[in-house]
Amino acid sequence: MLDLTDLSSGYGETQVLHGLSLRAEPGRVLAILGRNGAGKSTTLKTIMGLLPLRGGSVSFDGETISGLAPFDIARRGLAYVPETRDIFRSLTVRENLDLAARRFPCPQGGWTVERVIALFPRLGERLDNGGDQLSGGEAQMLAIARGLLMNPRLLILDEPTEGLAPIIVRLIHDKLAELKRDGLSMVLVEQNFGFATSLADDVVVVSKGSIVWRGSTAAIRADHEAQHRWLGV
Amino acid sequence: MTTDVGFWVLQTLNALQLSMLLFLLSVGLTVIFGLMHFVNLAHGSLYAFGAYVAATLAGVLGTWGAFLLAPLAVAALGAVLYFTLIRSQRRAGPMAQVLVTFGLIFVAVDATRLIWGDLPIGIAIPQVLEGQLALLGVEYPVYRLFIIVLGLAVLGVLTAVLTRTQVGAMIRAGVDNDQMAACVGINVERMFFLVFVVGCALAGLAGAVAAPVLSVTPDMGLQILIPTLIVIVIGGLGSLKGAVAGSLIFGFVQTFGAVLLPSFSSVLIYALLAAVLVTRPEGLLPAKG
Ligand SMILES: Nc1ncnc2c1ncn2[C@@H]1O[C@H](COP(=O)(O)OP(=O)(O)O)[C@@H](O)[C@H]1O
Ligand SMILES: [Mg+2]
Numbered sequence: 439m440l441d442l443t444d445l446s447s448g449y450g451e452t453q454v455l456h457g458l459s460l461r462a463e464p465g466r467v468l469a470i471l472g473r474n475g476a477g478k479s480t481t482l483k484t485i486m487g488l489l490p491l492r493g494g495s496v497s498f499d500g501e502t503i504s505g506l507a508p509f510d511i512a513r514r515g516l517a518y519v520p521e522t523r524d525i526f527r528s529l530t531v532r533e534n535l536d537l538a539a540r541r542f543p544c545p546q547g548g549w550t551v552e553r554v555i556a557l558f559p560r561l562g563e564r565l566d567n568g569g570d571q572l573s574g575g576e577a578q579m580l581a582i583a584r585g586l587l588m589n590p591r592l593l594i595l596d597e598p599t600e601g602l603a604p605i606i607v608r609l610i611h612d613k614l615a616e617l618k619r620d621g622l623s624m625v626l627v628e629q630n631f632g633f634a635t636s637l638a639d640d641v642v643v644v645s646k647g648s649i650v651w652r653g654s655t656a657a658i659r660a661d662h663e664a665q666h667r668w669l670g671v
Numbered sequence: 672m673t674t675d676v677g678f679w680v681l682q683t684l685n686a687l688q689l690s691m692l693l694f695l696l697s698v699g700l701t702v703i704f705g706l707m708h709f710v711n712l713a714h715g716s717l718y719a720f721g722a723y724v725a726a727t728l729a730g731v732l733g734t735w736g737a738f739l740l741a742p743l744a745v746a747a748l749g750a751v752l753y754f755t756l757i758r759s760q761r762r763a764g765p766m767a768q769v770l771v772t773f774g775l776i777f778v779a780v781d782a783t784r785l786i787w788g789d790l791p792i793g794i795a796i797p798q799v800l801e802g803q804l805a806l807l808g809v810e811y812p813v814y815r816l817f818i819i820v821l822g823l824a825v826l827g828v829l830t831a832v833l834t835r836t837q838v839g840a841m842i843r844a845g846v847d848n849d850q851m852a853a854c855v856g857i858n859v860e861r862m863f864f865l866v867f868v869v870g871c872a873l874a875g876l877a878g879a880v881a882a883p884v885l886s887v888t889p890d891m892g893l894q895i896l897i898p899t900l901i902v903i904v905i906g907g908l909g910s911l912k913g914a915v916a917g918s919l920i921f922g923f924v925q926t927f928g929a930v931l932l933p934s935f936s937s938v939l940i941y942a943l944l945a946a947v948l949v950t951r952p953e954g955l956l957p958a959k960g
Contacts, residue, residue: 486854488850507853507860508853508854509853509857509858512853513856517854518854520851524848524850524854526843526847526851527847528843528844529840529844529847533840536837536840537840537844537855538855540837541855541856541857584855588855
């Protein structure tokens with residue numbers, strides 16, 4: 439579904455990704471693991487067209503999307519939930535949701551504002567609050583809800599549990615598990631090994647801007663040496 | 672004189688009139704900056720162009736026709752500028768943008784000299800707006816009240832569009848975080864073009880309605896540039912509220928300074944600007960908190 443081939447990219451003079459290749463399969467959850475600074479967020483920003491590509495290509499459902507503008511990539515069905523959540527601060531929660539919902543057609547049985555509120559009832563209580571008045575957990579719920587309202591073919595999440603209390607992490611976990619059961623394809627970047635492996639089907643490990651390990655979730659669980667060497671678990 | 676109510680009413684109206692002209696100019700500039708971090712120093716030249724076009728058209732179409740068409744002409748010029756110069760400078764960084772648009776000011780000054788000459792041009796006030804109106808015991812020119820009302824009307828429309836419509840939400844989202852706005856499918860560049868053209872039209876409108884009360888001269892665009900920049904720096908970049916606050920502060924300080932503290936009036940606004948920059952470097956009401 440999503441294919442990265444020999445990707446190179448970075449910031450200004452510094453190259454961060456060095457020939458990174460990976461594939462995400464439809465209907466499955468791919469976890470991208472790796473230490474802090476390995477290049478996980480850079481990979482996602484490159485997929486979304488937020489960083490210029492220096493080499494390689496990105497294709498989505500057989501179409502090359504590298505080189506397209508971010509809005510065009512989003513319209514092709516990739517929803518991005520960034521590490522910093524990036525809720526629109528001067529918009530209310532309702533406006534944040536509407537903004538995504540109005541831009542994308544909702545297929546039969548797709549995500550509507552009512553449905554995401556049913557998924558995250560907490561957002562329903564916060565509809566008229568400003569985007570700058572939310573707790574970390576609420577901002578994360580809103581970022582995921584906003585992504586779902588794009589009715590994407592692939593949901594891309596960057597460390598959805600970062601900085602959240604254990605009880606919220608558990609809630610986010612259960613909701614993502616629900617989305618997975620419904621068949622939503624996801625790419626999940628995580629530092630939390632337990633969280634990632636309990637959701638993912640497939641795993642890749644990034645180190646210094648390229649993939650150093652790939653396999654199934656069961657295989658990474660069993661591979662203590664890889665865990666120790668690449669993840670410091 | 673300062674114990675006379677009439678004095679205060681008169682100066683307040685003068686201050687409001689200046690504020691509203693500055694508001695029409697600064698609002699476009701500040702939202703363009705907030706949305707795209709683009710500095711268009713030639714914004715004042717668009718104001719001058721609006722005044723000249725209005726002065727020329729007024730002879731043919733009458734003043735109302737000129738008021739209507741001048742903003743459209745300036746919007747069209749803005750679109751041409753966008754496609755020839757501004758789009759290619761979008762990623763060039765602030766220094767290149769400042770230099771290019773600063774150069775444009777001088778091109779504009781010479782172009783207006785070539786077309787319209789050096790002499791100030793006048794434009795007649797529309798007949799219905801001639802004369803004076805008694806207001807709280809003061810006789811005040813109707814035309815200047817019209818400028819105040821027009822500014823308030825534009826403020827009302829812009830506020831409604833920004834806070835109540837989908838396009839308004841898209842613009843606010845773009846000002847907050849243009850990359851994330853793009854990631855929810857918004858074509859931020861097209862929205863920037865739209866805002867840019869509307870901002871140009873408002874600058875043109877300001878020039879057109881200012882033409883009957885000021886003399887239309889080639890350097891009027893340069894003269895208005897500094898006040899406009901002070902307004903958006905005091906108000907805070909990118910926000911409508913900031914443009915309103917900055918315009919009111921400038922209008923009142925300038926007007927009352929000139930009559931109450933005439934020997935300090937020219938430094939007063941700069942002292943205020945310095946005070947704002949020291950205490951609140953982001954300005955009073957910036958778009959990004
Ligand atoms: N905006 C940036 N400018 C310059 N370098 C950056 C920027 N963001 C990240 N980097 C560098 O790129 C490398 C990879 O970062 P990142 O992709 O964020 O890592 P991860 O998400 O795996 O923790 C790091 O060395 C980091 O310092
Ligand atoms: Mg990261």
